[in-house]
Amino acid sequence: MFKITSDVITGEEVREAVEAPDAGAVVLFFGTVRNNTDGRAVSFLEYEAYPPMAEKKMAEISEEIAKKWGIDRVAMIHRVGKLEIGEVSVAVAVASPHRKDGFEACQYAMNRLKQIVPIWKREVWADGETEWVKPDAVFFEELPEKK
């Protein structure tokens, strides 16, 4: 299951998507909205995605995992829209016969998700300012003025 959703993520959905009678190890990752970024108070977050491409890229990450670890039970779900502090933005589940592979594959899934899945996050600070989160702080420090 590879899904962009505007619904609350409970975690049950990804877990059930990977469950199998021969896979004894299930590793889950949840990313939740923190109350601060580098010490600055966050009020809430907004996530935007390019859904069809995001789901396609999630499926590609799953194929990479199948090649590297022989694991074919991977599920990823990412929420979009407004998220409050403590809410789950992303959930990844991996089921495998052995836990070492499961931990490695789940971590790999998250690393790749941040690299290639088109999802953006906008922080709305407690002081009311907003900012698109950038992987490298040098870019988009200021928006160029529109002509």
Next chain:
Amino acid sequence: MFKITSDVITGEEVREAVEAPDAGAVVLFFGTVRNNTDGRAVSFLEYEAYPPMAEKKMAEISEEIAKKWGIDRVAMIHRVGKLEIGEVSVAVAVASPHRKDGFEACQYAMNRLKQIVPIWKREVWADGETEWVKPDAVFFEELPEKK
């Protein structure tokens, strides 16, 4: 939360136990009962624990994690009694500010749990035979005859 229980493990309990507004990464591990061990069909499992010592050792693992990673949000729960195929025997949750630490700490918790937490597993095979699971197949191959 460090707990031996005979109740069904849902996962919500460990997750809620570690949630914190400043810890954006939550890594969970679930061990579930597989339908086979080395290809031999398993009917169900029985787990036995030494509860007060098991809970004490879980708390010690958590202290080790606090020293190594500075993470103080760890929860572990292990079920005892009869478990059917697919049921969760063990759940570990770790919440941390950064996911890399969370993955490492959760994997460490499971490795240590297998080393020092007094819990034993008895497999009841589909053919009706039973066997205490041993970490090293050389030991307890046969029980010595009682005098």
Next chain:
Amino acid sequence: MKVTVKYFAVCHEMLNRSEEEMELPEDATVRTILKRLEEEWPEIAEFYEVMQMSVNWEYATEDTELSEGDEVALIPPVTGGTDV
């Protein structure tokens, strides 16, 4: 030919629209779209080096050739929705 161009996040904000149809010459590539956006807004060129483009949900280069009905997107640096 006609293609659809999509703008996300900071691009959406900069251009003040989330998508549009563009009528392009038959030999158009992704670069043709980028040049056209520069005419409207010269400073956008500074961001091209940190941005990626996609054609039909696959990462593309400036040289990727376009066909009728393609869906092109400007992809600002992605964050995967988490910084933990």
Next chain:
Amino acid sequence: MKVTVKYFAVCHEMLNRSEEEMELPEDATVRTILKRLEEEWPEIAEFYEVMQMSVNWEYATEDTELSEGDEVALIPPVTGGTDV
């Protein structure tokens, strides 16, 4: 002095009891208990090298000295309840 001795898993099965009280001399150590179990069942000694002992929920050695009311346990190799 009196101590409680607990037997788990394969030890429970081998000895056919899960716990018992033992009356021990004042200078008793964990070894005193092991020797007494060997009298009942000589073959148990083969397993001592793969087994651990605990005193009051802490791993102990054969030389650990005992006190009135201690809870001693024979700990067969643990599996942590999972082999995945």
